[in-house]
Amino acid sequence: MMIFEAILLTIITAATPLLLAAIGEVVVERSGVLNLGVEGMMIMGAATGFAVAILTGSSLLGVMAGLFAGMAMSLLFAALVLGLAANQVASGLALTIFGLGLSGLVGFPFVGAKREAMAHLYLPYLSDLPFFGRVIFGQDPLVYIAFALALAVALIIGRTRAGLVLRAVGENHHSAHALGHNVRQVRLLAILFGGACAGLAGAYLSLVYTPFWTPGMTAGRGWIALAIVVFASWRAGRAVIGAYLFGGVSILQLHAQGFGLGVPAQALAALPYLTTIIVLFALSRLPRGSSRAPACLGQPFLPAR
Amino acid sequence: MTGVGTQDSGDQPLLAASAISKRYGSLLANDAIDLAIRPGEIHALLGENGAGKSTLVKILYGLIAPDSGQIIWQGAPLVLSGPAEARHHGIAMVFQHFSLFDTLSVVENVALALPPEPVAALSERVYRVSREYGLDLEPGREVWRLSVGERQRIEIVRCLMQNPKLLILDEPTSVLSPTETSGLFRTLEAIRGEGRSVLYISHKLEEVRVLCRSATVLRHGRKVASCDPSRESAASLARMMVGEDIHDVQVKPHRGDGAERLGVRQLNLASPDPHGTSLVDVSFSVRAGEIVGIAGVAGNGQDELFSALSGEVSSLPETVCIDGQAVGAKGIVARRELGAAFIPEERLGHGAAPGFTLSENVLVSQHGKQGFVRRGVLDRAALRDCLAAIRQRFDVRAGEIDPPARALSGGNLQKFIVGRDIMGAPRLVIVAQPTWGVDAGAAAFLRQSLVDLAEQSGAVLVISQDLDELFELSDRIAVLSRGRLSPALPRGQQTRESIGLMMGEAMREVAHAPHA
Numbered sequence: 001m002m003i004f005e006a007i008l009l010t011i012i013t014a015a016t017p018l019l020l021a022a023i024g025e026v027v028v029e030r031s032g033v034l035n036l037g038v039e040g041m042m043i044m045g046a047a048t049g050f051a052v053a054i055l056t057g058s059s060l061l062g063v064m065a066g067l068f069a070g071m072a073m074s075l076l077f078a079a080l081v082l083g084l085a086a087n088q089v090a091s092g093l094a095l096t097i098f099g100l101g102l103s104g105l106v107g108f109p110f111v112g113a114k115r116e117a118m119a120h121l122y123l124p125y126l127s128d129l130p131f132f133g134r135v136i137f138g139q140d141p142l143v144y145i146a147f148a149l150a151l152a153v154a155l156i157i158g159r160t161r162a163g164l165v166l167r168a169v170g171e172n173h174h175s176a177h178a179l180g181h182n183v184r185q186v187r188l189l190a191i192l193f194g195g196a197c198a199g200l201a202g203a204y205l206s207l208v209y210t211p212f213w214t215p216g217m218t219a220g221r222g223w224i225a226l227a228i229v230v231f232a233s234w235r236a237g238r239a240v241i242g243a244y245l246f247g248g249v250s251i252l253q254l255h256a257q258g259f260g261l262g263v264p265a266q267a268l269a270a271l272p273y274l275t276t277i278i279v280l281f282a283l284s285r286l287p288r289g290s291s292r293a294p295a296c297l298g299q300p301f302l303p304a305r
Numbered sequence: 306m307t308g309v310g311t312q313d314s315g316d317q318p319l320l321a322a323s324a325i326s327k328r329y330g331s332l333l334a335n336d337a338i339d340l341a342i343r344p345g346e347i348h349a350l351l352g353e354n355g356a357g358k359s360t361l362v363k364i365l366y367g368l369i370a371p372d373s374g375q376i377i378w379q380g381a382p383l384v385l386s387g388p389a390e391a392r393h394h395g396i397a398m399v400f401q402h403f404s405l406f407d408t409l410s411v412v413e414n415v416a417l418a419l420p421p422e423p424v425a426a427l428s429e430r431v432y433r434v435s436r437e438y439g440l441d442l443e444p445g446r447e448v449w450r451l452s453v454g455e456r457q458r459i460e461i462v463r464c465l466m467q468n469p470k471l472l473i474l475d476e477p478t479s480v481l482s483p484t485e486t487s488g489l490f491r492t493l494e495a496i497r498g499e500g501r502s503v504l505y506i507s508h509k510l511e512e513v514r515v516l517c518r519s520a521t522v523l524r525h526g527r528k529v530a531s532c533d534p535s536r537e538s539a540a541s542l543a544r545m546m547v548g549e550d551i552h553d554v555q556v557k558p559h560r561g562d563g564a565e566r567l568g569v570r571q572l573n574l575a576s577p578d579p580h581g582t583s584l585v586d587v588s589f590s591v592r593a594g595e596i597v598g599i600a601g602v603a604g605n606g607q608d609e610l611f612s613a614l615s616g617e618v619s620s621l622p623e624t625v626c627i628d629g630q631a632v633g634a635k636g637i638v639a640r641r642e643l644g645a646a647f648i649p650e651e652r653l654g655h656g657a658a659p660g661f662t663l664s665e666n667v668l669v670s671q672h673g674k675q676g677f678v679r680r681g682v683l684d685r686a687a688l689r690d691c692l693a694a695i696r697q698r699f700d701v702r703a704g705e706i707d708p709p710a711r712a713l714s715g716g717n718l719q720k721f722i723v724g725r726d727i728m729g730a731p732r733l734v735i736v737a738q739p740t741w742g743v744d745a746g747a748a749a750f751l752r753q754s755l756v757d758l759a760e761q762s763g764a765v766l767v768i769s770q771d772l773d774e775l776f777e778l779s780d781r782i783a784v785l786s787r788g789r790l791s792p793a794l795p796r797g798q799q800t801r802e803s804i805g806l807m808m809g810e811a812m813r814e815v816a817h818a819p820h821a
Contacts, residue, residue: 161421168406168417175404178368179418180389292408303387304369 007255008135012143013209015247017042017201019146021225022232022239023153024197030157030234031190032170032296033081036092038198039222040099041073045202047107050213054110059118063142063203070199071192073099078191082184085300096222104215117211118142142204147240149197154236166190170294173301183301198222227276233283234294246272317380319344319502320365320396320471325374327360332704334360335371336526342471347493347503349513349534351546352523353744354716355702358506359401361523362473365504366398367391395470399460399477401506401715401742405448412444415463435462439488450581453650453738454481454603454770461489465496472496473504476715476742478512482602482770483805490516508716508744510539522546539745547746554752554777563593566733566764567614567645568626572633574613582606582788584613589783589793591733596755596765597793598779600772600804606788607650607737607768614735614766615647616640627733641673644732648723650741650768652715656722659711663703664688666710667695667725674729691728699724699754700747715742723751727758734758737768752778772801784808 021038028035048069053062077095080086118140121127126137157163169176169186177183205221206213224246231245232238253268261268318341327335335357342348352358363369365376367385376383378394385391388398405414412428419427428444435442440458448456457477464472472493478486493503493516507513513520514534522530522545530545537545567590574584584606591597601607612618614625616637625633627643637647647670649655657666667688668677676687692707699720703713710718719742727734739755740748755778759765768785769775775782776796783793784807791807 161416164409164413164416167409168413171406171408172404175406176417178366178388178398178400178404180387180392181417182389295407 005131005135007251011244011248011251012135012139014251015243016143016146017204017209017221018225018228018247019150019240019243020142020201020204021198021222022228022243023146023149023236024194024201025225025229026232026234026236026239027153027157027166027190027197028194029229029297030170030294031166031187032173032294032299032301033187033191034088034092034298035074035077035095035191035194036089036226037073037077037095037099037222038194038225039218039220040096041070041195041198042099042202042205042222042225043103043216043218044073044099044106045070045199046206046217047103047110047202047213049199049203050113050206050211051106051110053207054113054115059207062207063118063200066203066207067196067199070197070202071195074191074195074198077195078188081300082187082191085302088298088300100216107213107215110213111215112212114212118208140208142200142208145200150236150240157236167294170296173296173299174303177301177303183303187301198225201225224272227273230293231276231279231283233292245275249275316343318342318377319379321377322361322365323375323377325361325364325371325376327357327364327369327371330704333526335364335374337374338523338526338528340521340528342502342504343519344502345497345500346519347497347505347517349517349520350504350506350523351510351513351520351542353546354714354720354747355525356523356546356744357526358523359475359714362398362475362504362506365391366396366473392467392469395468396473397464397467397469397471398473399457399464399475401475405456405459407449408447410445410447411442411451411459414448414459415444415466418463419466430466431462434466438462438465438492440485452603452608453741454485457481458485465492469501471502471504473506475506476508477505478507478509482808483772484602486512508742508748510534510542510745513542514539524548543745546744554749554756563595563762563764564628565590565626566593566628567591567735567766568629569614570624570626572613572620572624574609574618574620576606576609577618582609584609585788587785587788587790589790591764591766593732593764594759594762595780596759596767596778598775598782599766599768599785599790600775600782600808601768601770601785602808603770605785607785609788610785611647611649611735611737611768615649638673641670646670646726646729646731646734648726648734648736648739650737652718652722652741653711657710657718660709662707662709663696663701663713663721664692664707666721667691670726671729695721695724695728698728700750716744716747719743720747720751723754727754730758730761731763733764733766735766735768738771739767739769740771740774748774772804775804776801 021042025035025038045066049062049066052065053059073095077091080091081088120138120140123137127133157166165181165186169181169183173183202218205217210217228239228242228246231242249272253271256268257265320342322340324337324339325335326337338361350358360369364371367388367390412424412431415431416424416427431442431444435458440462442458442462461477477489481489496503505517517534520532520534521528524546534542570588572584572587576583582605587610589597613620616635620633622631622633627640627645630643632640653659658669671677677684689707695701701717701721701724703717713721723739740751743751755765767775767778779796781793781795782799782804784791784804786807
């Protein structure tokens with residue numbers, strides 16, 4: 001029983017940063033923008049969040065700093081792809097490379113610094129329940145925030161006018177413009193939200209998951225978040241499943257290696273990606289409309305004047 | 306805003322544009338155009354394809370900024386920063402190329418154009434308004450499942466629900482059935498009665514004569530005349546537009562005793578779309594040297610029939626025969642190799658790739674032809690020569706030599722697509738809505754091209770909602786209604802009324818379904 005609880009707890013910790021980053025990217029891509037800079041925004045969140053937490057001694061300030069660092073990075077991206085209508089793929093890749101480099105600089109003085117992981121929630125009695133107590137009622141606040149965000153984004157995209165405008169802009173920016181919607185403004189807000197989420201995900205890594213700073217510590221999680229968005233077919237609800245599937249498989253393969261199964265470690269490590277391929281294949285069999293990418297994804301918007 | 310004279314006498318125009326100019330490269334799309342629209346009038350804007358009508362209305366709607374010129378709106382100068390501002394002032398527009406969102410539902414498409422409102426209430430209102438105006442819509446359906454006629458209805462209903470002071474309609478009736486068109490006309494008369502104004506672009510001059518009391522005529526980017534269409538004849542209006550007389554289509558009497566080119570036998574095809582119309586027991590034939598017309602209101606199986614004939618959807622081998630060969634299970638290339646050509650109704654996206662240049666679009670349907678590929682490499686020079694020949698023979702007007710397809714006006718793109726596919730004198734042509742959004746002169750030319758093709762013993766199948774067109778062209782006419790095809794009878798044995806009745810049958814059957 002103890003081992004299952006331990007596995008479940010590590011899965012939640014592994015899945016939460018993926019979920020946060022994926023939720024942000026769902027919103028960005030629904031607006032028709034492809035931001036491949038998730039990894040770069042995430043690691044800047046991790047470095048800045050950890051640095052501020054060490055300097056101030058406050059986890060909350062650290063988390064906020066991570067969030068704003070991600071937003072600042074995304075603002076740079078927005079200036080390129082919205083202001084200058086630059087190629088989104090190239091700008092996103094540049095953002096990732098830039099973020100990996102800059103985070104090394106920002107985090108350099110804090111390599112080797114140590115601090116306690118962020119406090120977990122403790123509800124008397126509830127958190128003491130056997131097994132489920134700690135899993136459900138004893139997590140750090142960001143785990144709950146991630147779930148709340150996923151729910152809120154799903155509702156906003158599917159049920160509100162703001163979400164409808166977001167989808168419209170991603171589906172056909174020329175028509176949205178012709179109907180009087182401000183395409184660039186909608187996309188700017190979506191990109192900033194995506195940056196904030198990625199920064200938050202990064203701060204989670206350096207303040208809760210490890211908790212310390214080491215250069216390159218995101219280790220490709222930004223890319224997995226991008227894969228989750230496709231896996232989730234641009235739906236916030238499905239992103240929860242995707243994040244936990246990826247988080248789960250990545251943890252389980254570690255445990256499987258620990259148990260000494262007769263399967264090569266590399267094959268186990270490839271499991272999340274095999275899962276993606278199988279699920280993408282299954283999704284492609286669904287009828288049109290339910291699993292399609294936003295039609296304007298990755299296209300710069302240049303109104304003819 | 307100066308606020309001076311906004312409550313002036315009724316003679317003051319609602320909108321007065323003066324000396325509007327807009328240049329694209331070497332093409333002067335608008336050359337010092339003046340236009341005045343009074344309150345409570347339906348004003349026609351006439352001109353050939355490429356005369357500058359679309360550019361002018363896009364300027365009035367704020368989508369394009371003019372190079373020079375001034376717009377006076379209700380007595381005060383107006384500089385539009387974009388469509389949002391135009392809409393704020395009460396200017397609404399129905400576009401020629403649809404401005405709809407394919408993956409969204411009908412009601413969501415309407416909601417995006419209106420101030421916030423609960424979706425359930427809006428669905429109810431869309432349903433009610435569309436019934437009221439005779440433009441039936443199902444609020445919950447997604448746009449990509451709908452035909453062009455149904456999409457046009459959404460655009461119109463969406464604009465009507467904005468209660469605009471000025472409603473701009475860019476060729477609204479080109480894909481509407483006669484019933485839908487008369488419903489729209491009643492609506493426009495009602496709008497006029499409320500003191501609101503309509504700017505109406507259409508190539509159907511008879512419609513303009515009935516509906517409009519004032520008109521501005523453009524030719525090659527200049528204003529050449531203004532007139533009262535009700536005092537003109539369709540021929541005199543056309544003369545103003547073109548600058549010369551339009552020749553009637555020369556149709557020879559009944560031909561069609563040649564060999565069977567296209568044979569369709571008991572074609573049953575379930576539509577892949579749950580809201581689509583399945584084909585039931587469709588049988589007909591087209592012989593060498595004849596033109597067969599298929600009439601019907603959009604959404605009665607036209608898309609499904611076209612897909613089955615072109616090979617985009619396969620069927621049982623013997624259900625579709627070209628020159629006696631069973632091709633039902635074969636693809637579009639195999640059918641083209643037998644000398645068939647297919648011209649779909651949707652120009653951008655289906656008939657042509659919007660981002661490709663015209664010469665690349667030549668290759669899209671003509672890649673099987675000899676001469677465009679040499680040793681596995683595209684022969685760009687041959688493609689450009691072919692494009693030049695199409696542009697010359699079919700008078701395709703554009704600013705550049707080889708522009709992307711999306712840069713062309715609707716009518717010019719249509720001329721290009723029809724020209725591309727009938728240039729090589731195919732043995733069989735299947736064409737849907739051949740003159741949708743094409744001006745009178747060009748429409749006559751395209752129809753004449755189809756007639757000439759039949760003269761040279763080609764076989765032509767025309768799927769159209771335009772009854773005038775079908776009566777002008779066809780040797781035999783059949784009606785497609787709820788996926789069933791009536792027998793194709795010679796034109797002389799049918800009247801507009803008898804065809805119209807069969808086209809309308811679908812709706813009445815639905816209404817009386819419990820008794821049937």
